[in-house]
Amino acid sequence: MTHLTLTHFLVVGALLFALGLVTVSTRRNAVGVLMGVELILNGANVNLVAFDHYVVGGVSGHVFALFVIVLAAAEAAVGLAIVMTIFQSFRTIDVRIADTMRE
Amino acid sequence: MKGTASKLGLTVLLAVLVAAFLGILSVKVLPEAIPAGTRAPPRLGDLVFYAIAAMTVAGAAGVALSRNILRSAIGLLMALLGVGAIYVFLSADFLAVAQLLVYIGGVLVLILFAVMLTARIGDVNVSNQSFGLAGGLALFVAVTPVLLVVAALVPWPVHPDPSMAATTARIGNEFLSRWLLPFEVVSVVLLATLIGAVVIARKELKPDEPRESP
Structure with a gap:
């Protein structure tokens, strides 16, 4: 040990990012996809703050992370x-259904 | 409740796998990345960090793998709480509180409202199906080793003794001096977002169409 x-901290950030990427690319529920985006942004934030604490030593990383939040x-x-608008139009939030603009 | 038991077993198995993965990583990779002279017996704070990191990653795995959208939301809660606690380990006190206020108090509640307004509660058990776990697993296997090897083996120019100091006053000074323009632009962005979200989400009433009777 x-x-x-x-x-x-970089390992935790990397795992959060990878799991968020998996969530974004495999969920059918649009709300689930948005949850994956939140995971990716949190992984990036952990990296920003960790580098700020261990390498840079100021608060620039904190400021950047606050902008990200x-x-x-x-x-x-x-x-x-x-x-919500997609749900009103299509009565579902399955990301495969809303493909009207796919030509 | 065989289904529930098997799901619980699967969750436990995944948690054990993640813990074993982290353990192997810390045993095999870290000694190469860290000089031998810095090794020491674990402190209580380190153990707390490992517990919080495991909770964070388990919550993220729950978001990625659960078939119930409400369980995904609870997993997201665990992951966001864990990230907030990790900020405390990095002496980012203001950021930890902002994480609690904005993410857990704002974004997560918004997501829960969206879940309850869109999913038919009767189908909530199949509300979060995936396109197939094989692609997700392939993506995970493709992305994770690259990031982990970069994190573990690159000789980062680490500050020898990082200090744990309060950051709120310094962040306020930075916001109002060096980052003043982005700070003001962000306030405009938030205003535009507020108006845009209302415009997008409201029900459109065209003047030439008769109103729908409820």
Whole structure:
């Protein structure tokens, strides 16, 4: 066993990112896809803060992570509004059904 | 309840697999990445970190693998809580609180509302089917080793003794000096998002069509 190092946090961030990628690419439920996006952004945030703490030593990484959190909240709000609209039009949020623009 | 028991068993099996994966990683890869002189017996804080990391990854795996969208939401809750706790380990106190407020208090509640407004509660058990686990597994196997090898074997220029200090005042100063323009732009983005979400989600009433009777 070793004490906590940068690698521990990078591993957690990498696993979060990979699982989020799997979620985005395999879910049929549009809300599930949005959950995957949140996981990916959290994995990236863990990396940002870990590098800031262990390598840079300022608060720039924290500021960047805060911007990411704000934009993730905005993305979730707009994304869920779009999901609600899709549900009103198609009566389902299966991502295979909403393919009207696919020609 | 055979289905529930088998699902529970599957979840436990996955958690054990993840723990074993992390264990193998810390035993096999980390000694190569870290010089031998820095090894020491584990401290309590390290063990707490391992528990929180396992909870985070297990929650993320629940989001990726559960067939019930509500269980995915609970997994997302675990993952977001774990990430907030990891921020505390990285001396990012303000960020941890922001994670709790924005993600768990805002985004997760929004997602739960969307789940309850869109999924028919009767079909909730099949509400979150996947396109097939094989593709997801292939993607996981393709992506994860690259990231883990980069994380473990690159000699990052690590600061020798990172300090644990309060960051709120420094973040406030940075926001109002160096990052002032992005800070103001973000407020405009949030306003546009607010209006845009309302415009997208409202029911459209065309003036020439008669109103639908409920």
